[in-house]
Amino acid sequence: MDSHGKTHQKEHDDDDVSPNPVTLSKYSNRVEIKTLLERSDLGARFSGKRVVIGGWVKSSRAVKKDLPPPPPPPVLAIPPPSSGGNQASTTANISCTEIIQSKMNIFRKLFDVLSGGGKTYPIFDKPELAGQKTAPPPEYILYLSVSDGSSVTSIQVVVDSAMSTVPPTQLMALGTCIVAEGVLRQPMAASAKHVIELEAEKLLHVGTVDPEKYPLSKKQLPLHLLRDFSHFRPRTTTVGSVTRVHSALTFASHTFLQYNGFQYVQVPVITTTGFGEMFRVTTLLGKTDDKEEKKHVKEKDGFSVDTVKAAIKEKTKLIDHLKRSDSNREAVVAAVHDLKKTSDLASQLEMKQKPKAATLIKPEKLDFSKDFFGCDTYLTVSGRFHLESYASALGKVYTFGPRFIADKIDNARHLAEMWNVEAEMAFSELDDAMDCADEFFKFLCKYLLENRHEDMKFISKRADKTIIMRLEATASNSLLRFSYTEAISLLQKATSRTFETKPEWGFALTEEHLSYLTDEIYKGPVIIHSHPKEVKPFYIRLNDDKNTVAAFDLVVPKVGVVITGSQNEERFEILDARIGESGYTTKEKYEWYLDLRRHGTVKHSGISLKMEHMLLFATGLPDIKDAIPFPRSWGKANN
CATH class of the missing domain: 3.30.930.10 (Bira Bifunctional Protein; Domain 2)
Structure with missing residues (x-):
């Protein structure tokens, strides 16, 4: 275990001197969801425990954070009364001056509109001055249902989007892998379906997905459709x-x-x-007697199937280059036409090669005494x-x-x-x-x-x-x-x-x-x-x-x-x-x-x-x- 792992191990050990300690997954610094939730109290005993949980997002939702109210306007400082008799006059003069200055922007805008001069802006839109920063993106509280495969049950992980370096939409995508450290809490909502949730304090890992290409982005795909993605289907519940x-x-x-x-x-x-x-298990397929070594079928011009296929790859790369470089349409069309002719030639050569290949794999022509096992x-x-x-x-x-x-x-x-x-x-x-x-x-x-x-x-x-x-x-x-x-x-x-x-x-x-x-x-x-x-x-x-x-x-x-x-x-x-x-x-x-x-x-x-x-x-x-x-x-x- 590296020093980072040892640190986490020590932290968990220190946290768990109290009753009901959490159990770390062996050969890992995380806690398996099964050990938390598959209990008679559904995990309530672990409320307040600090844990690390890893898994894949099964479902998610986001709630926009309430922004803090703006600070109140500054209170004008009024100097203390002097010993002279002009106190009221001084106070009145200061107040009038401040009021006039605070209203000048309104008068200026009214004058610009009535006179047709200056610039006008839509309501609620403000002009961006040079060097002025744009408003920060809104922040969200993300509720992620995460499964680590140890149980049919998932745990809800509550994440403040401000702690993540990736956008909220990527964190929420089905199939995203996260490792989060935080504290187990009882949910605030009385209507919550779960007894405990993880209030994340830091994200240790995020493995994003491309929702456009990830086949499990849709929920509850039929089992027969999942067979084409057998490397992903164990992620379904x-x-x-x-x-x-x-x-x-x-x-x-x-x-x-x-x-x-x-x-x-x-x-x-x-x-x-x-x-x-x-x-049948054999290493003889594609082989014949030494006198009948397989040869490439060639046309009159001497092209073999392998040569033509290599040309197809080069022509395909050329077309991709032309499209990326915004070449004129005629050049792209000509290149595509040339590629089609080359592909047709490859098909013709392969068809001529098939009869010879078929004779090579007939078992009766194979001598299994010369095979791997004899x-x-x-x-x-x-x-x-x-x-x-x-x-x-x-x-x-x-x-x-x-x-x-x-x-x-x-x-x-x-x-x-x-x-x-x-x-x-x-x-x-x-x-x-x-x-x-x-x-x-x-x-x-x-x-x-x-x-x-x-x-x-x-x-x-x-x-x-x-x-x-x-x-x-x-x-x-x-x-x-x-x-x-x-x-x-x-x-x-x-x-x-x-x-x-x-x-x-x-x-x-x-x-x-x-x-x-x-x-x-x-x-x-x-x-x-x-x-x-x-x-x-x-x-x-x-x-x-x-x-x-x-x-x-x-x-x-x-x-x-x-x-x-x-x-x-x-x-x-x-x-x-x-x-x-x-x-x-x-x-x-x-x-x-x-x-x-x-x-x-x-x-x-x-x-x-x-x-x-x-x-x-x-x-x-x-x-x-x-x-x-x-x-x-x-x-x-x-x-």
Whole structure:
């Protein structure tokens, strides 16, 4: 900490020898708003305390200061009476002289107006004499609602505009960052909605915004518009609350698993195994055999695309220069026309280059043995394969990380990158995994109710008024469990309901089917287990009926599947046969996975919680793209 920081630290320590000391934010010299306002007395105990607060302006208003009244006119000094007899005459002479002098300006102005001479001025306007200073700008009392992100609540900071080096309008702009030092006071107005406010005595920092360019200058932008500005959207109150809930779910996940004896393990993001649509990892794109090095397409005059693009940049700079230098209109028009011709030429060259570039990126022409890893590699779709190897040694393990799916789907429930909490347990079967999922899910709901209640209250007003009641009901009740076969039977009996996809045994349950079961029949979360082997991955344990596998889905209203789980196949022969049935041509990639069955195999099961889907259930948000800080979906990766 520098000397300036030490000084502030000492000042705060000196101020807080009295009861109810304020708590400094660790690694900072400011006080977090949460520690002041999220109390039973809403911060009243801290009235009179000196603090430093930093944050961003959420809203503001200004009240013009009352100017002090002008000083009274000077009283004429009357000399004391003399001993002579001319006292009255002297007093009268002085008074008349002073009166005549004080009225001379009025007579002079009347004479100027009547005679047509001299200068005239509008009423209330005064001529500015040489060297005379203009009137100072008006001063305001600014009321700034400031948030530092620690809480859904903001604190009002009262600032005298005279103490700031920036204009009041810049201090008041939404998004302006301020660091203010002052004293906490109870507001003067009896109608105030808050218990304490900060009466600023000095501004230590001001970070201004440009309201014309700052995308959050408008209040309460819809969430779908904020996605284009994902680097700014956490400054909104709604996204800030969602982020704190997200953080709480992450912490609660680690807490639950650590408390129940799971060891945390990092698993790789780049893998050689997987299933479904996967993202390939390669460094070979844009490269071919040495004899087929990519060449720039050239015209007869020898110009390449790169040369033409460089010319476009120079011509653009020339146009900007002409506009700044107030050149004649003809010169600007000619330069713009020249730029258009050059741009057209670049487009033509790029079109001719495209067919050759397309042949360069075809995977069948790439030799992955020459790639970075010497083989095909992908972004992982699941970490459970690698967790199994550690569960076979440590008993219970878990991980938390991103999972990638390359399905070209753009809807409210799908992302290309999602974060999963995955756990694996040795000596465990399907019922054990369902018990774990049930308790884990209820623990998360209870944790939010106890630790993020203020954020949940705020989000319920903005997104879904039923979320708190839904979490309370879930946290206090066990989840109903039934088989896939029972689910199909229920759906087929729903004669009053027409489904887009007819429910038939052997086919995966659709979102529409799951919604009907959870939203209309059971009106709450359920666990559906024992699915057909055709709709689940090859590594899940085959049940005794040979038609179903030991897999389950925990399904919740309005969202769908939040947790998946399974007992995985521990029998070598059956797993080996299932890999062959799945049609994987590169079976050797799974030899290490089969080794776990060859040497010291054990019954084991696991679960996978989809964090963003859990957040949708907890907050009532309608779109998963608002449940992750920087969403990646088909056709979009903004920053």
